[in-house]
Amino acid sequence: MYDLAVMWDWAAFALRWLHVITAIAWIGSSFYFIALDLGLRKAPDLPPGAHGEEWQVHGGGFYQIRKFLVAPPQMPEHLTWFKWESYATWLSGAGLLMVVYWVGGELYLVDATKADLALWQGIAISAASLVVGYVIYDRLCTSPLGEHPTVLMLLLFVLLVAMSWGYNQIFTGRAALLHLGAFTATIMTANVAHIIIPNQRIVVADLKAGRTPDPKYGKIAKLRSTHNNYLTLPVVFLMLSNHYPLAFATEYSWLIASLVFLMGVTIRHYFNTVHARAGTPNWTWAVTVVLFLVIAWLSTAGMWDTYEEAEARPLTPYEDRFASAEGFEETHGIVVGRCSMCHAREPVWEGIRWAPKGVLLETEGDVARNAKAIYLQAGLSHAMPPANVTDLPEEDRRTLVRWYRAASD
Numbered sequence: 001m002y003d004l005a006v007m008w009d010w011a012a013f014a015l016r017w018l019h020v021i022t023a024i025a026w027i028g029s030s031f032y033f034i035a036l037d038l039g040l041r042k043a044p045d046l047p048p049g050a051h052g053e054e055w056q057v058h059g060g061g062f063y064q065i066r067k068f069l070v071a072p073p074q075m076p077e078h079l080t081w082f083k084w085e086s087y088a089t090w091l092s093g094a095g096l097l098m099v100v101y102w103v104g105g106e107l108y109l110v111d112a113t114k115a116d117l118a119l120w121q122g123i124a125i126s127a128a129s130l131v132v133g134y135v136i137y138d139r140l141c142t143s144p145l146g147e148h149p150t151v152l153m154l155l156l157f158v159l160l161v162a163m164s165w166g167y168n169q170i171f172t173g174r175a176a177l178l179h180l181g182a183f184t185a186t187i188m189t190a191n192v193a194h195i196i197i198p199n200q201r202i203v204v205a206d207l208k209a210g211r212t213p214d215p216k217y218g219k220i221a222k223l224r225s226t227h228n229n230y231l232t233l234p235v236v237f238l239m240l241s242n243h244y245p246l247a248f249a250t251e252y253s254w255l256i257a258s259l260v261f262l263m264g265v266t267i268r269h270y271f272n273t274v275h276a277r278a279g280t281p282n283w284t285w286a287v288t289v290v291l292f293l294v295i296a297w298l299s300t301a302g303m304w305d306t307y308e309e310a311e312a313r314p315l316t317p318y319e320d321r322f323a324s325a326e327g328f329e330e331t332h333g334i335v336v337g338r339c340s341m342c343h344a345r346e347p348v349w350e351g352i353r354w355a356p357k358g359v360l361l362e363t364e365g366d367v368a369r370n371a372k373a374i375y376l377q378a379g380l381s382h383a384m385p386p387a388n389v390t391d392l393p394e395e396d397r398r399t400l401v402r403w404y405r406a407a408s409d
Helices: 003-039 084-103 119-142 149-170 173-209 216-243 253-277 283-298 307-312 317-323 328-338 364-369 373-379 394-409
Strands: 049-059 061-068
Touching: 003 061, 003 084, 003 216, 003 253, 084 173, 119 149, 119 216, 119 317, 149 173, 149 216, 149 253, 173 216, 173 253, 216 253, 216 283, 253 283, 253 394, 283 373, 307 364, 317 364, 317 394, 328 364, 328 394, 373 394
Parallel strands: none
Antiparallel strands: 049 061
16 A cells, blocks of 8 residues: 555656646647737738738747638648647646545545535546536537627636635635636636637638638637636646645635636736737736735635644544554654644744645644655655754654554555
């Protein structure tokens, strides 16, 4: 069992690495084409059907780029498709979600203090929410509301707020924000896979057959692409949120996540306007700062239950397995003596105001719930305590290892 814990940790590391790399590629190409599209200019020598062109310089050379709003008169010999960046990002993210939040669901997914659910029920809700949420979004886009982009964007924001609140009623704070990011990313990738790329294939097929492509396909794809444009920055925030307890471990984390979507709109509006050479809307930065300050204020409200409340809470079956294992009493003493000065509801270590990453190590339930993290970071490795500032002896580390392995056998 302990080898399995190591294997899963490395699997999560590999998937996270792949996810970051592919996300950089997807976001980079997405932002590039948005800036390119908005910066196109008319030129007197544009060929028939061309919408605009732009000259760029990079890597010691010059590039002349032209865009055909619907399609060129003839199918070009060389055509590059931008789709695998999106697909690979979603697939690697889905794999990471399964490894961290499904396999490690007892610790990271379901919050027993919020909802009395079995792990399989939490996993089912996790998977179903991504599908059902996208279906709702897609129905909104294909309804007559698709002709009213501003109203549609407002309804999309309402949907995101509802999903944020709903996730927070079931999952841990960390899982709630991560799932909101996964839900948003699912919308974005599904837009590419089910709308943008298929519509482009229809246009390509028309060109090959000698037919004049219908401009409606480009219009539909443009709507979905615009949504992806404004959703990108909030997704990045949500994917990083699990490192910051002030974002995920507060009473109003669902509202914080909702406000982040508004910040994404203001920031993207600034750059979209600048790239379109339509002015410099500096007011967007003022709005962004105000939203950020509101988020910071919300983050300090009701982070965790009190020590007394946590002590009185009954152990879950997962926690009880580790709390009843041989060596737990000694382990609990080691962890409280060497780790709880930082990982507490009210840390006493100078400069630490909130438990790092929201990991609490005070009560028996706290220690049992974080058994795997203790084993990997303070038992097998020397990651914790940082620089061994509390002088955790090697014998105590071996005690932590023996306890975890005894509970895992």
